[in-house]
Every structure is written in structure tokens, then in C-alpha cells.
Amino acid sequence: MMSFTVRPYRPADLPQVCAITVASFDGVAIDRNIERQYGPVGGRGWAERKARAVSIDCVEQPDGVFVAEAGGEVVGYVTTRLDDFGRIGRIPDLAVAEPHRGHGVGRALIRRAVEWLRGRGMALAKIETLEQNARGQALYPKLGFREVARQIHYVMPLTGDGGAADQTDAPGADRE
Numbered sequence: 001m002m003s004f005t006v007r008p009y010r011p012a013d014l015p016q017v018c019a020i021t022v023a024s025f026d027g028v029a030i031d032r033n034i035e036r037q038y039g040p041v042g043g044r045g046w047a048e049r050k051a052r053a054v055s056i057d058c059v060e061q062p063d064g065v066f067v068a069e070a071g072g073e074v075v076g077y078v079t080t081r082l083d084d085f086g087r088i089g090r091i092p093d094l095a096v097a098e099p100h101r102g103h104g105v106g107r108a109l110i111r112r113a114v115e116w117l118r119g120r121g122m123a124l125a126k127i128e129t130l131e132q133n134a135r136g137q138a139l140y141p142k143l144g145f146r147e148v149a150r151q152i153h154y155v156m157p158l159t160g161d162g163g164a165a166d167q168t169d170a171p172g173a174d175r176e
């Protein structure tokens, strides 16, 4: 049994949080899917985009970020965001370093995040996962989350000749 603790995030954890993000989200990030179809966007790769999104959550809501520590090292993290108007707290990101997976770290991080959101007055906790992420889909219902919606993400290039034409104006397109 691997021993780990979950503790509040400290700004000094950020480089390790970013490193875990970059190593963990290949195959389970929307930006990764975009890059697979269109290549790096604006000269920035998916990993840089994902690490930046996580960093913003760490900077803007640092007391809502928790890390798992094992052997003095950060091995996982979870971020949260509050919504005092709507009272639906979000869990935007969660990742555990590959060698430490399967030992309950992800589960413990989510539990801690949920507890924190409850303590900050949120009525519901929301988390999203991609259809291609079997782990997320297995984990969240076990912790009490219920599926409420599925969403499709579409992307269209706005530069070059990559297909920005309105297809309904194409010759031969059906018109009323």
C-alpha cells in the first residue's frame, strides 16, 4: 500500500503541478485533440496551453488547490473554482503522476476538493471528462457524481485556406 498525504497547495508546488499536467494529459485533453487535427496553434503546443490553464487556476484560487505528496514529492493535484452566484463549484483539473496511479490518490484528491467546495458554500460540485477518458468516467460516478450532459466540441480554422468557407454557400449546396 502506497503511503501519501493530501495537503493544501503552496506556490512552490507549481513547477511540479505543471510537470504532472504535461505528462498526464496526452490523449485526454481537448487541446491535444485540436493539435492532432490542426497542429500547434499560434506557435503554442497543447501541453503549454494545458499547463497555463492549470497555472491560472493555481494563481487565481490557490486555497482551492490540493496536492498529494508521497516520499516528500508532489505526485498529484486537484484544482477547484468557486461560483458564489450559481453555487456550482467546479473541479477543472485533476492528475496523478503515472507511477503513483491506482493507489487511491485521485479518489482522495477529489474527496478533498469536494469537501472544500462544500465548506465554501457550494450546493453542487461539477467535473467534466472526455468521452475518450475511461478513467474519469469510471472514477467520478463512484464518488457520487451523476452524468447530466454530453457536449461536442467543434473547431474551425480562421487563418489560411483551412476551411473557413460557409459550406451552405458552396456550389451545389441545397438551398431553400
Ligand SMILES: CC(C)(COP(=O)(O)OP(=O)(O)OC[C@H]1O[C@@H](n2cnc3c(N)ncnc32)[C@H](O)[C@@H]1OP(=O)(O)O)[C@@H](O)C(=O)NCCC(=O)NCCS
Pocket (backbone or CB within 6 Å): 024, 025, 028, 094, 095, 096, 097, 100, 101, 102, 103, 104, 105, 106, 107, 108, 128, 129, 130, 133, 134, 135, 136, 138, 139, 142
Ligand atoms: C484519473 C486519474 C487522476 C486517477 O488517479 P488515480 O490515483 O489512478 O485514481 P485512483 O487510484 O484513486 O482510482 C480511482 C478509480 O479510478 C478508476 N481507474 C483508475 N485507473 C483506471 C484505469 N487504468 N482504467 C479505468 N479506470 C481506472 C477506477 O474506477 C478506480 O476505482 P477503483 O479503485 O475502485 O478501481 C489518473 O488516472 C490521471 O491522472 N489520469 C490522467 C489525467 C486525467 O485523466 N485527469 C482527469 C481528467 S477529467
